[in-house]
Amino acid sequence: MSDNQLLEQIEKYLSGEMTRDERARFEILRNENAEINSKVTEHKHFTGLIKQYGERLELEKRLNAIHDEIDVHALEDELMIQPSFIVRLWRNHHSKISVAASIAIFAALCTMFFTGYLNNRGGNYVQLSEKINKIGAKTDQLGRTVKSLNPQHAGDLNPGNFRGTGFAISSNGYIVTDNHVIKDADSVYVQSSDGKSYKAKVIYSEPATDIAVLEITDASFKTLGVLPYSFKKAETDIGESVFTLGYPRDAMVLGPGYLTASTGFNGTNTDSTAYQVSIPVNFGNSGGPLLDNRVDIIGIINAKQTHVEGAAFAIKSNYLLKAIQDIPVDSLKKPINTNNKNALATLSRVQQIKKLQNFVFMVKVYNQ
Amino acid sequence: MSEELNTGIPTDSEVILGILNNSESVLKRLYIAYFPMVLQLIINNNGDGDDAKDVYQEAIIILYNKVKTGDFELSSKLKTYIYSICRRLWLKRLSQMNRYGGDIKDFQEYLTVDDETEKNNERDIQFNKMGDALKLLGEPCKTIIEDFYINNRSMKEICEDFGYTNADNAKTQKYKCLQRLKKLFFQQK
Numbered sequence: 001m002s003d004n005q006l007l008e009q010i011e012k013y014l015s016g017e018m019t020r021d022e023r024a025r026f027e028i029l030r031n032e033n034a035e036i037n038s039k040v041t042e043h044k045h046f047t048g049l050i051k052q053y054g055e056r057l058e059l060e061k062r063l064n065a066i067h068d069e070i071d072v073h074a075l076e077d078e079l080m081i082q083p084s085f086i087v088r089l090w091r092n093h094h095s096k097i098s099v100a101a102s103i104a105i106f107a108a109l110c111t112m113f114f115t116g117y118l119n120n121r122g123g124n125y126v127q128l129s130e131k132i133n134k135i136g137a138k139t140d141q142l143g144r145t146v147k148s149l150n151p152q153h154a155g156d157l158n159p160g161n162f163r164g165t166g167f168a169i170s171s172n173g174y175i176v177t178d179n180h181v182i183k184d185a186d187s188v189y190v191q192s193s194d195g196k197s198y199k200a201k202v203i204y205s206e207p208a209t210d211i212a213v214l215e216i217t218d219a220s221f222k223t224l225g226v227l228p229y230s231f232k233k234a235e236t237d238i239g240e241s242v243f244t245l246g247y248p249r250d251a252m253v254l255g256p257g258y259l260t261a262s263t264g265f266n267g268t269n270t271d272s273t274a275y276q277v278s279i280p281v282n283f284g285n286s287g288g289p290l291l292d293n294r295v296d297i298i299g300i301i302n303a304k305q306t307h308v309e310g311a312a313f314a315i316k317s318n319y320l321l322k323a324i325q326d327i328p329v330d331s332l333k334k335p336i337n338t339n340n341k342n343a344l345a346t347l348s349r350v351q352q353i354k355k356l357q358n359f360v361f362m363v364k365v366y367n368q
Numbered sequence: 369m370s371e372e373l374n375t376g377i378p379t380d381s382e383v384i385l386g387i388l389n390n391s392e393s394v395l396k397r398l399y400i401a402y403f404p405m406v407l408q409l410i411i412n413n414n415g416d417g418d419d420a421k422d423v424y425q426e427a428i429i430i431l432y433n434k435v436k437t438g439d440f441e442l443s444s445k446l447k448t449y450i451y452s453i454c455r456r457l458w459l460k461r462l463s464q465m466n467r468y469g470g471d472i473k474d475f476q477e478y479l480t481v482d483d484e485t486e487k488n489n490e491r492d493i494q495f496n497k498m499g500d501a502l503k504l505l506g507e508p509c510k511t512i513i514e515d516f517y518i519n520n521r522s523m524k525e526i527c528e529d530f531g532y533t534n535a536d537n538a539k540t541q542k543y544k545c546l547q548r549l550k551k552l553f554f555q556q557k
Binding site: 007341 | 427519539
C-alpha cells in the first residue's frame with residue numbers, strides 16, 4: 001500500500017465513509033501497526049489545525065463585518081474621559097513645566113543672591129553709616145592720590161613705622177635682624193612675644209650681607225635665659241624642611257616650608273650668601289630666624305630682596321656668625337655667648353615653638 | 369424568539385448556546401453589547417479605537433474557542449469575564465510597547481485571567497504559522513487544501529473546478545499538496 005493510498009484510507013476512516021467491514025479491518029491494521037496508528041493521529045491533528053485556521057479566519061471575517069457597523073468615533077467621543085483643563089495641561093506638558101519651574105526658581109534665587117536680598121540687612125541706619133564711611137574713605141583716597149601726583153610733596157611724607165622680626169643671639173640681650181629693617185632708624189624698639197617693649201640700639205650693621213645686630217638697652221630688661229637653639233655652621237642641603245617665626249602682623253606667625261635652592265638671587269646675579277626657601281613670607285618676616293627640623297638656626301629671612309614669586313631668601317647662618325665675630329669689641333658692653341647646645345631637637349613642633357617664641361622679637365622702627 | 373429580544377444585550381446562557389450553534393445574530397449582539405465597555409478601557413489608557421478593536425476581537429476569539437472546546441465554565445458574569453480578558457491583553461500590549469506607566473484606569477470589576485491568555489497565545493502562534501504556510505504553498509495547492517479541509521467540499525467538486533480529467537489525478541495532487549504544507553508548517557520556527 002503506497003503512502004497515497006494509506007492517506008486515502010485514513011481520510012475515509014476519519015470521515016466515517018468506510019463500510020463496517022472496512023472499518024473493522026482498518027482498526028485491526030491500526031492496532032497491529034504502530035506506524036499506521038501514529039500516522040492516523042498525526043493526520044487527525046494536522047487536519048484539525050487546518051480546520052481551526054479556517055474557522056478562525058471565518059470568525060475574524062464575521063467580527064470585522066460586525067465591527068464595521070459600529071460607529072467607533074462617536075463612541076470614542078462619548079466614552080473618552082475628559083480630564084479638567086489643568087490636568088490635561090499637566091499630563092501633556094509636565095516635563096516642560098518642571099524644567100521651566102526649576103529654571104524660574106534658580107533664576108529667582110540667583111537674582112536674590114546677587115542683589116544681596118539673601119544677606120542679612122541691618123537697618124537703614126547701618127547702611128547709611130556704611131555709605132558715609134565709604135564716602136570718607138574715598139575722600140581720603142582722593143587726597144592721597146593728589147598728594148602722590150605732586151612730586152614736590154614727596155619729601156614731606158611721613159614714612160611711618162617699619163616693622164620686622166629679630167631673634168636673640170645671646171641670653172644677655174643681643175638681637176640680630178636685617179639691616180634693611182633698621183636702616184635710617186631714629187629709634188628702635190623690640191617687643192617680645194608676651195607684649196613687653198624694650199628700647200634697643202643698633203650696635204653693628206653690615207649692609208653687604210644685610211645683617212644688623214641690636215642691643216637691648218632698656219633698664220627693665222632682664223636676661224632671657226639659655227638659648228634653646230644653636231647656629232649651624234655647615235651648609236644645609238636642598239629639600240630640608242625648614243620653618244620661620246616672624247611678625248608679618250601684630251601676632252607671631254609660623255611659616256613652614258622647604259629649602260629649595262642653595263643660592264639666593266637678587267634680580268640679576270646668583271647670591272651665594274643666601275638660601276632660597278619656599279615659605280610664605282611678608283615684609284614683617286624680615287630678620288626672622290630660619291630653622292631646620294632640629295631647631296638649628298640656618299639663616300635669617302630677608303624677604304625684602306625677593307623679586308621672585310613664591311620664593312623667599314635667607315642669609316646663611318655662617319655669614320651671621322662671621323658678622324658676630326666682626327663686631328668691634330669697643331661697641332660691645334657685654335660678651336656675646338652664642339649657644340652650641342640644642343635643647344629642642346627631639347621635641348614636637350608645637351613644643352619647639354612654645355620654647356622658641358620667647359626668643360623671637362618684633363622689631364619696631366621709628367623714623368621721622 | 370421575538371424581535372425585541374434579538375436587539376438587546378444577550379443573556380449569558382444565550383451567548384453560550386449561540387456560540388455553540390454558530391448563531392450569527394447572537395454573535396453580533398454580543399459584540400455590540402460589550403464593545404463600548406472595552407473601548408472605554410482602552411482609549412482611556414493610552415490606546416485608540418484600533419487597539420480596542422484588536423483587543424476586543426482577540427477576547428471574543430478566546431471566549432469562542434473556549435466555548436467550542438467545551439471547557440468553558442462561567443464563574444462570573446460574562447461581562448466581567450470579557451472585561452478581565454481585555455484588561456489583561458491590553459496590559460500585556462502596553463508593557464510590550466513600553467507605554468505602561470504603572471497604573472491603569474479601571475471601569476469595571478475584574479478577575480485575574482493569566483493562563484487563558486497564555487493558552488490563546490499558543491493558538492495564535494499556530495494560527496499565524498498555518499497562515500504563513502498556506503501563503504507559501506501557493507496556488508492551486510492552497511485552494512485545493514482550503515476547499516477540501518476547510519470548506520468540506522468533495523473531491524468530485526474540486527475535480528470539476530480544476531478540470532482534472534480523473535479523480536485519481538486530483539487525489540494525487542491533493543496528497544502532494546498536503547505533504548508540502550506539512551513540511552512548510554513544521555519548518556517554521
